[in-house]
Amino acid sequence: MRRLRSSWKWVVRVSGALFLVLVGLLSLSGLERTAAVGHPGGELVIGVAKDQYRLEGDAAALGVYPLNANITETLVRLTPDFQIVPWLATSWEYVGENTWRFTLRQGVKFHNGDEMDAEAVKWSLAKQQRFQPLFPAGEEDIRVVDKYTIEITTRWDFRRVVEALTHPSYAIYSPKGDPGRNPIGTGPYRLVEYRQNETLVVERFADYWNPEAAARMDRLVFRFIPDGSTRILALQAGQVDLITPVPRENAAALAGQPGITVYQAPANAYYALYFATKDQVPPYDTLTDPRVRKAINYAIDRETIVEQIYSGFAEVAKTLTPPAVLPEVDAGVEGFAFDPGRVAELLTEAGYTRGADGFWQKDGEPLSLTLVSGFPPASIIKPLPEVIQAMLEDQGIRVRLVEFDDIGAYYDYVDTGELHMVIESGSWNMPDPSFIPFGLFCSCNTEGEAILYKRFWINEAFEQEVMRMVAAEDRAEVVEAAVRAAQIMVDEFTGVGPIAYIPNLIAARDEVQGVVVHPAAVHQRWTGMGK
Amino acid sequence: MLSYLASRLVQLGFVLFAITVLSFALLHLAPGDPAQILLRNQGALLTQTSIQQMRAELGLDQPLPVQYLRWLQAALRLDFGVSFRTGQPVSELLLGRLGATVELAAVALGLALLIAVPLGIFAAVYQNTLVDHLGRLAALVGASMPSFWLGLLLIYLFAVRLGWLPVLGRGSLAHLVLPGLTLALSLAPVYMRLIRASLCDVLREDYIQTARAKGASERRVILRHGLRTALIPVVTLFGMTLAHLLGGTVVVETIFAWPGIGQLAVEAILNRDFPVVQAFVLLLSLAFALANLAVDLSYALLDPRIRVEG
Numbered sequence: 001m002r003r004l005r006s007s008w009k010w011v012v013r014v015s016g017a018l019f020l021v022l023v024g025l026l027s028l029s030g031l032e033r034t035a036a037v038g039h040p041g042g043e044l045v046i047g048v049a050k051d052q053y054r055l056e057g058d059a060a061a062l063g064v065y066p067l068n069a070n071i072t073e074t075l076v077r078l079t080p081d082f083q084i085v086p087w088l089a090t091s092w093e094y095v096g097e098n099t100w101r102f103t104l105r106q107g108v109k110f111h112n113g114d115e116m117d118a119e120a121v122k123w124s125l126a127k128q129q130r131f132q133p134l135f136p137a138g139e140e141d142i143r144v145v146d147k148y149t150i151e152i153t154t155r156w157d158f159r160r161v162v163e164a165l166t167h168p169s170y171a172i173y174s175p176k177g178d179p180g181r182n183p184i185g186t187g188p189y190r191l192v193e194y195r196q197n198e199t200l201v202v203e204r205f206a207d208y209w210n211p212e213a214a215a216r217m218d219r220l221v222f223r224f225i226p227d228g229s230t231r232i233l234a235l236q237a238g239q240v241d242l243i244t245p246v247p248r249e250n251a252a253a254l255a256g257q258p259g260i261t262v263y264q265a266p267a268n269a270y271y272a273l274y275f276a277t278k279d280q281v282p283p284y285d286t287l288t289d290p291r292v293r294k295a296i297n298y299a300i301d302r303e304t305i306v307e308q309i310y311s312g313f314a315e316v317a318k319t320l321t322p323p324a325v326l327p328e329v330d331a332g333v334e335g336f337a338f339d340p341g342r343v344a345e346l347l348t349e350a351g352y353t354r355g356a357d358g359f360w361q362k363d364g365e366p367l368s369l370t371l372v373s374g375f376p377p378a379s380i381i382k383p384l385p386e387v388i389q390a391m392l393e394d395q396g397i398r399v400r401l402v403e404f405d406d407i408g409a410y411y412d413y414v415d416t417g418e419l420h421m422v423i424e425s426g427s428w429n430m431p432d433p434s435f436i437p438f439g440l441f442c443s444c445n446t447e448g449e450a451i452l453y454k455r456f457w458i459n460e461a462f463e464q465e466v467m468r469m470v471a472a473e474d475r476a477e478v479v480e481a482a483v484r485a486a487q488i489m490v491d492e493f494t495g496v497g498p499i500a501y502i503p504n505l506i507a508a509r510d511e512v513q514g515v516v517v518h519p520a521a522v523h524q525r526w527t528g529m530g531k
Numbered sequence: 532m533l534s535y536l537a538s539r540l541v542q543l544g545f546v547l548f549a550i551t552v553l554s555f556a557l558l559h560l561a562p563g564d565p566a567q568i569l570l571r572n573q574g575a576l577l578t579q580t581s582i583q584q585m586r587a588e589l590g591l592d593q594p595l596p597v598q599y600l601r602w603l604q605a606a607l608r609l610d611f612g613v614s615f616r617t618g619q620p621v622s623e624l625l626l627g628r629l630g631a632t633v634e635l636a637a638v639a640l641g642l643a644l645l646i647a648v649p650l651g652i653f654a655a656v657y658q659n660t661l662v663d664h665l666g667r668l669a670a671l672v673g674a675s676m677p678s679f680w681l682g683l684l685l686i687y688l689f690a691v692r693l694g695w696l697p698v699l700g701r702g703s704l705a706h707l708v709l710p711g712l713t714l715a716l717s718l719a720p721v722y723m724r725l726i727r728a729s730l731c732d733v734l735r736e737d738y739i740q741t742a743r744a745k746g747a748s749e750r751r752v753i754l755r756h757g758l759r760t761a762l763i764p765v766v767t768l769f770g771m772t773l774a775h776l777l778g779g780t781v782v783v784e785t786i787f788a789w790p791g792i793g794q795l796a797v798e799a800i801l802n803r804d805f806p807v808v809q810a811f812v813l814l815l816s817l818a819f820a821l822a823n824l825a826v827d828l829s830y831a832l833l834d835p836r837i838r839v840e841g
Contacts, residue, residue: 050794050798053617054616054617054618055617055618055619056613056617056618056619057618059573059618060618131573132573132574132575180618195790196627196790197628197788197790197794197795198700198701198788198790199700223699223700223788224788225699225788226785226788226794227785227786227788229683229786230683230686230698230699230785230786230787230788233683233686233687233690233691233698234690234698234699236691237686237690237691237694237698238694239690239697239698239699405801406563406800406801407563407568407571407572407801407802408562408563408564408565408567408568408801408802408803409562409563411563411567411568411571412562412563412564413562439574439576445576445578445581447578449578449579449580449581450578450579451576451577451578452577452578452579452582453577
């Protein structure tokens with residue numbers, strides 16, 4: 001036994017030696033580096049979701065989209081109250097014949113010291129027009145008039161150009177840089193270092209043109225933390241000062257923690273059901289009957305969803321346009337309140353009877369619907385689809401849930417048409433009220449080409465209103481068309497089932513001051529924040 | 532020995548070729564069109580023209596055999612193309628992540644063995660005593676705890692409550708401890724049980740009795756005569772674990788924001804980023820094949836009765 005004990009000690013000694021060797025080898029191999037985390041003099045560490053930057057080609061945008069590190073700026077800016085204000089352009093006017101003239105701000109410096117001029121603006125806008133235009137104009141339609149003036153002409157009477165130019169993809173770069181690997185912008189922060197999937201570091205730009213919107217912190221360190229729980233733990237441990245996005249279901253618990261504040265912007269996004277009504281074949285054509293679509297809407301208890309799933313960090317939705325984007329739309333739509341009586345009434349009218357098992361049926365066939373979720377991925381949107389399924393089953397409507405975590409497989413499934421409805425989210429990054437109705441529910445793109453896979457098309461009347469929104473010069477007419485389109489979409493045709501408006505959340509440690517959350521994360525400004 | 536090695540390497544070539552054909556075919560048969568996913572992720576509206584343009588840009592408009600031969604031709608020159616999603620060269624993407632993965636794999640395996648070898652030997656030597664039972668219980672707990680849960684618990688304890696270690700990221704040795712330990716604690720139970728079982732068998736062998744009869748010390752009997760033979764199945768498992776860890780550990784990488792190869796692979800698969808997936812599969816196959824070869828060769832060193840023949 002004594003000898004056995006001595007052999008055990010020997011094992012421990014050898015293990016200890018091995019551990020030290022391992023540690024030594026790792027230190028020698030240059031893995032020891034100084035930690036990026038720390039707060040020496042004016043540094044704000046921001047925990048963000050996964051790295052989604054593209055580095056090559058016309059789509060390249062580092063520090064601009066989808067995470068905006070304030071390296072670049074646009075000609076016009078979208079403020080947190082969804083207003084358009086002059087920014088790198090001081091003024092603009094519509095000069096007729098589908099043409100806008102923009103006067104550029106003078107004396108704006110790029111991070112390399114060069115002055116921003118019309119050539120740089122044309123270069124930057126043309127890049128986006130080649131890649132993914134948000135208005136119908138080619139490179140040749142953007143003209144330099146003089147050093148501080150450019151003109152943009154659209155191919156047809158598309159009037160939402162100024163709204164589109166607020167989008168960060170229309171950021172202005174110096175042509176001497178590379179938007180992917182070395183973006184040179186005019187913003188309050190300039191790029192210092194980027195380590196893919198690890199960190200993006202920016203530093204205060206001393207020659208920034210606008211003293212009123214200049215950066216308070218010397219450095220911002222963005223750390224990519226894909227897992228929501230880890231993001232929260234990093235904030236609690238003080239290894240980051242601020243996190244965004246905040247996992248919505250943890251927001252209430254986090255807000256209750258000492259030393260941490262959860263900030264909420266007015267909502268710019270939504271969750272909604274889209275009903276498949278076009279080109280559907282049996283048994284997937286059940287929702288071609290508007291009474292069934294309306295019954296589904298009356299069967300959903302949105303108040304409970306907002307309170308129970310999102311702990312109040314969401315609002316009951318009547319449309320796909322949250323009030324922050326355009327208040328008239330939500331106010332102008334009646335929407336659907338939870339009303340089991342109306343569900344029964346509508347389904348009876350549509351020829352259904354309630355069976356002994358409590359479920360609705362017609363001609364011996366149960367009323368059974370397929371709900372598909374996959375955008376955002378099912379693991380993110382959970383448990384909303386399950387709750388909606390339970391609410392509909394409570395009202396005697398059977399629901400089969402098909403969930404995807406893989407967007408490719410989701411789209412392929414939706415294209416098969418073997419579904420009655422999907423649940424999706426959408427967000428507004430532009431103040432153009434036609435953006436989502438046009439992109440998701442109309443039949444053609446800005447070039448007039450037919451859009452594929454339009455199962456959720458509304459109707460002609462709706463499409464006419466959307467086209468009026470796109471082409472109207474007068475703001476009042478735009479608003480009127482937007483309200484009318486929403487009334488058709490929700491109250492009359494009922495092609496969708498709006499569920500909840502979703503706000504953008506930021507959680508920060510109490511040392512961080514001046515947190516203003518922009519409703520649209522891609523427009524977030526970090527300049528006013530400090531410690 | 533050399534002729535054995537040469538024939539194994541030739542076999543390896545054929546295996547890798549077959550794997551590239553198979554993975555290429557499977558990728559293209561799976562649902563999800565990369566062109567459509569790219570366009571939709573960019574928020575673009577899908578039209579016949581935009582899909583066709585994107586397919587042409589990605590080279591997906593060519594017949595499958597042509598696409599494969601083009602890929603193979605470039606791959607033989609170690610050019611694995613560019614990522615559909617980010618536009619970066621695939622080799623740059625993979626190599627950029629490989630360092631972090633190797634680092635984590637080495638620490639995890641090292642820690643796992645540090646935990647498992649002594650405990651395994653201890654459990655075998657003190658078979659069916661309280662120590663052995665406790666070891667079995669610990670192994671069961673370790674093996675059944677999901678790593679995402681364990682990882683978050685470790686972060687909560689060591690980073691949030693005690694503040695000893697960083698929550699996440701890569702940089703210093705301290706950053707390696709929690710992800711390394713999370714992985715090690717899920718690997719160690721398997722090794723521990725394997726070492727125990729294997730050593731128990733070996734200790735019953737006649738030659739062990741002979742060694743004891745010759746008057747060899749108990750330490751020498753266990754460590755030199757016993758453990759050496761008992762390690763053969765452990766080495767086999769080690770090879771497989773190493774290759775497996777080099778393929779990345781998605782859950783642990785995600786929790787600790789560790790910029791390893793696993794996350795890259797999962798994102799590439801979800802986005803149907805064919806060039807990245809194809810190169811990743813090739814890399815992983817190579818890792819498995821080489822680990823297997825190394826394991827086979829090491830048998831001869833551990834047990835002189837085993838001879839490799841060409």
